[in-house]
Amino acid sequence: MAKGIISELTDELAISFLALQHYPVDQDVIDYLNERSKADDEFLPLVEVLTFRGGIPYKENLKVLEADNAIELVKDALKQAYHFESLKKNQTTKRNAIIILLSYIAKYFQITSLQEITLEVWNSIVAQLKNEDTSYREQLAERFINATRILAKTLAKVHNNDEYIAAISIKRSDYHFGSIAAGYEKWHSLFEEWRDGLLLKSTKDRNASFSKLLNYLRTIENSNDPFVFLATERKYTFWKYLDDNDVNNKRAAALNMNDFANWIIEGHLTEEDEDGGGTSIGYPLLTAKEIKLVIDTKYDNKSKPPESVKQSMPTKWLMLCKEILSEDEYAWPKSQEKEYIEVVNSDTNKIERIWCPVSTHLYLIMCELPVRRIQVKSSDSGEGDSQIYSQEDKKWVTNTSLHAGYWKQLGNKVAERGFIRKIHSQGKETVGIYINTNKTQDRAQGFSETSGYEIPWHNESIIKYAYELLAWQEKYNPVKAPKKYKDIPKNVWSTRPTELVKEIIPDRFYLFRSPLNPSVDSPPADWLLNRFWLALMDELEKRLKEQGEDVEIITDREENGVPKASIFTPHGLRVTGLTAFVENGVPIDILSKIVAGHASILMTLYYIKHTPAHVSEILTSAQKQIEDNQQIDFANWLKSSAWADAQKYSIFNDEQTAKGVFEQGVRALWESNQLGLCPNAGTLCNIGGELLRKAGKNGKDVYGEVPGGVGNCVRCRFFISGKPWLIPLWLHGNKLLADAQKLSIDVEQARTELEVLYGKRKSIAKEKGAAFITSSLKAEIKSAEALLARKTETLDQKLCDAHATYRLIEGVRCLANADFDTSEAHKYIPIRLVDSPEETKFFEQNKFRQQDLLVQASRLYAHVRDNDLEQERNHFIDKVMLNAGMMPITMGSLTETEVKNASDALASYLTYKFTDQELNQLDANAVTLQQLGVKIQSTEQLINMAKTHTKALENNKDQQDD
Structure with a gap:
């Protein structure tokens, strides 16, 4: 045996192995262990021997090793350690410590090769070397601790399982x-x-x-x-x-x-x-x-910067990630060997390998939803809820889960805790998403069952992924009860909360519990998710290169090619795409209808009925004059008011900034505009934006410019508004929604054109190779990408402006029921105000109706004037008249003013006379005015009919005023 070993290992090691064969364990060692075993039933032979012999020179220490199985294990382990480079050949001290450690492992666990050291055996070995708090035993020499780490790395490679490394991790705080x-x-x-x-x-x-x-x-x-x-x-x-x-x-x-x-x-x-x-x-x-x-000293040169330095993934690559994860019934994720578990088939009683979709579905949801990974991991499955949403029936149904009604039976405050949640938005019951933890908001809620927040977004993809995973969990990874937070293994979370927080965080049926963990009812450990993420980034890089992209996403690899590091982290997913989807304001389902469905949305004030007659009643020159006077009176009152009064009857984007303005006492620059008041007469737009850097030694905070540029008051921190500007704000909000709808179509068109170019590049790369992609095609793609980015940014800013306007409107709505007894502010109540608890609501409606509202309003409110919008509205009218066999208004001999008046009258008549469905049919040339019951023969007759209708509305309004 000695000769064979000498041929493969160093002479020094060969001599060591010969020594192992010829020297039994010293008698003093045997006597010592016998005494310890009699005195303590729970003594640990492995650590005791290493401690007892630890101070003896290496060559002497070899004499305590015996049996051929030790030689075989040491030989196998050193070969593997050298192969995987967890040990270098010149590290003799470390090698010697490993030999001693392995020899005792061989003796006490009867192991002859690394393949025999299963994870269960390894955990038993590690348990002998560590205390209950996971720290190494004090009597253990540092070289044996290092030997354990090297052995763990080698075992992880041999078994292709990083849990060998996780088993030796140390509880960081202790x-x-x-x-x-x-x-x-x-x-x-x-x-x-x-x-x-x-x-x-x-x-x-x-x-x-x-x-x-x-x-x-x-x-x-x-x-x-x-x-x-x-x-x-x-x-x-x-x-x-x-x-x-x-x-x-x-x-x-x-x-x-x-x-x-x-x-x-x-x-x-x-x-x-x-x-x-x-x-x-x-x-x-x-x-x-x-x-x-x-x-x-807010920031020093070594503090982390205010913004994350992690790369944000481009939208085009995010879309490719979604494709990789979901195409062909999850083909790529199913090709990942490490994403499988073994289960016993109850019918055949045989072991089967089953794909585990936890990592896949977690990242798919992150591609759809702008939240952090830890928030997705923390999600509850809803198994303990009373109801569950049926995608097939499009309604909430009784939950038939084994644990249905669990929280309700316990009498908890929050009985419905599922990730997919029934919520009430815009006065109706709908489907939304429940994020049960949030870094900032949880401080107020104390991390309890009431923490977190709702996202009112009926996203079919997210619902599909969530319920697919829930069905898989109930079939292959069912649980007997919810998991206590304090019982979750430490390596699952990247942070460690205090003991108080551990007690407060509620039990959960974790939707993303992973059977790839040792703790199968806990969310996946970060190392599992990171491993999958790196594999995904590797595949992303591969596909991009196949398409002709010159990219390097993986920045470091193991010797065998396995990815170790990437320019992107999962955090980068959260900041990809439209930032408006993470802002508060307009409900996210409304944004989705605009961006994805290109819907025309009308925002209605809670006291304005959703009928053309009532809207026209509000938008009259007489009412506008009253409103103008109210704005002047309110502005004058505000200029002489103290902060306490102003705070009650005004709304601000930034209350702290507004307070500073009032405390300065300089009111000479205060200027009323179409939406409210600017206390700087429009001179500080360059510093009206977000805080960039907190005050340093010079005592001055540094602010950026107003988002959207000069004059975008709804995003300015100095801006002040109140009830007299409610209707202008409402019109501004609707104009922004109309602009966003138009921009969303532009973005979709730019994306479609870019996809065509991507298709050309992919086809060339596939058929001829990436080298044949022409420089002109590359330049065309870069230009199209830049165009899409610009249009997307413009759309994003427009949606954020809509958010800001909506927040101002809701702020004014809350002021409506304020106590006015202590001030003269009672004079400044908006026209037609009726106390009502109803919310500001959003309706999807015909585009022509939306356009006409804004065009008619622009006759009185210049801030919503838009010539392109008016031309689109008039084009609809011309098309309807042509289809009815009449001369269009704009093609006749009327003056510009006459065209405007006639178009306004006819538009008012059409929106009053027909439903949205009928207007859509007219737009599609599916019906004519005559077919809808309008008895006309000429353009003049139609215009006169419309004017008569308008006059009737005005007379009706006058009678109501009387």
Whole structure:
């Protein structure tokens, strides 16, 4: 045997193996282990032997190894370790430690090859080397810890399973403070008590801050006792230490640890008196002067930037990702060998390999929905809900799940928790999406069952993916009960919440529970999702290159070609596409109808009935004059008002900015415009946008320009409005929706043209090769891509403007029921205001009706005037008249004014006389006016009929006023 080994391994190793064969285990070792086993039934032979022999020189230590199985295992393991480069051939110290470790593994677990070390066996081995808190046992030498890590990497490659590496992961907080906290146990104990009492979804920031504090304390004599330290005045302060050493994220560290120190002082160094006050003997970690300095130091050169530096995936590539994931009944995901589980077929009693769709469906939903990955992972399946949505019947039906009605039976506040949720929007019951966790909003809700938010978007694709996955889970991965958050393995989440948050987060039937995990009722571990993501990016790069794109998405690979890193992360999916879909304002289902369906949408005020007669009643010159006077009166009143009164009866985009404007007391530049008031007479549009950088030492915040440019008041932080501008705001909102509908068609056309070019390039690459793609075609594609990007950006801005306008309208609506007893503001109530709890509503309607409303309104309100829109409306009228055998108005001998008046009258008549369906039929030339019952023979007769109709409406209105 020795000769064979010498031919394959080094002479030194061969000598070692010969030594293994000829030397039995030392008698003192056997005696020691026998004594330990008698004294302690739970003793761990592996760690005990490594500890006992750890201090003996390597060649002596070889004598304790015996049996041929150890030789075979060591031989196999070293070959594999060298092959996968988890061990270099010149790393003799590490190699020697591995030999010793493996030899004892072979002895105590009867293992002869790495293939025999299953994950279950490996977990048993690791359990002997670690404490319950996952830290390595103190008596274990560092070289054996390193040997364990190398062995884990090698096993992961051999078994193609990264869970071997996950098994040796260390609980970060405890290990993180293990060495630097030595001697500072009291600080450590107090810190964990303070940290775990906070409502934190992630403890990472506080842990990092505490590490910096411990490093600082080590520079101070007699700092081990926190009570003594904080009761003593200090010359060398924590902030000075952070500043002197140019420590990363020093501002966060200073503020976090100052809060921690104040907590100690308040709880342990302060004595309450009878009046409820207190006397403290503690000195805060930061002085008042330092606190001000820290606050001014908003960002240092090593802090992370305000915006993510991760690459955002282009929309065209996002669409290709969706295609890769979903085409041919999920063909590509099903080709991924690591996405399969083994189940026993109950009919045949045989083991079958079943594809697990969890990762696929998670990323498909992320391609559709602008949310973070952790939010999707946290989603509830709805198995415990009372009802479930039927895509086939298009209605909510009784849930027949094994756990149906679970939350209701428990008497929980929130009985319906599913990702697909019944919601009420625009006064009707509909289907939406429930995101049960949100980084910002959860702070107010405390991470409880009431946390999260709804998205009122009936997205058929998302519903399909969610219920497909639910059906798969109930068949192949059913659960007996919801999962407690605190029982989920640590490697599932990228952050670690405090103990308090763990207790508050509700139990869930996780929709994305993954049987690829050891814990099958938990969401997939991040490493599983990252592995799938890298494979997806690899496939994306491959297909793009096949289409002739010169791209490099995978930036690093293993030696065997497996991708290790990518320019894109899953986070990049969230910021792809229209940002308007993540803004608050116009319901997302309405945006979807405009963008995807190119629908014409009318927003109606809650007190304006949805009829042409009533709308025309509102839009009269007399009412406009009253409204103008109200705007003047309100502006004058506001200029002389205090902030407290203005706050009650006005609406602002940014209340903090508005408060500053009022407190400055300079009102000379205040100017009324068509939508509200500008306190700067339009001179500060260049700084009316979002905050770019918080105030530094110069004391000035830095702001960007108003989104959309000069004059886009609805997006300006200085803008002020109120009830007298409600109707102008309403008209502006409808004009924006009409513009967005038109732009959505332009975007679709640009996308279609680009797809044709992509098809040409793909065809050439497939038939002849990428080298045959001409430079002119490449240039044409680049130009088309740039055009699509510009048009998409314009559409996005228009939708965001609509959001902002809608928020202003809703703000004014909330002002309608304010208490006016303490002010003269009661004079400034909009025309025809009727107190009503109804929401502002949106209706899908005929495009001509939408156009006519805006054209008729533009006669009084210049801010919605649009010549192109008016020409489109008039073109419809001309087409209808031609189809009826009459001369179109615009082709006659009428003057421009006469054409305008005649077109307005005829448009009013058509919108009043016909339904949306009939108007659509007229637009499609499917029917004529005569066929719809209009008895006319000439253009003049039709115009006179329309004018008579208009006059009748005006007389009716006058009678109502009387």
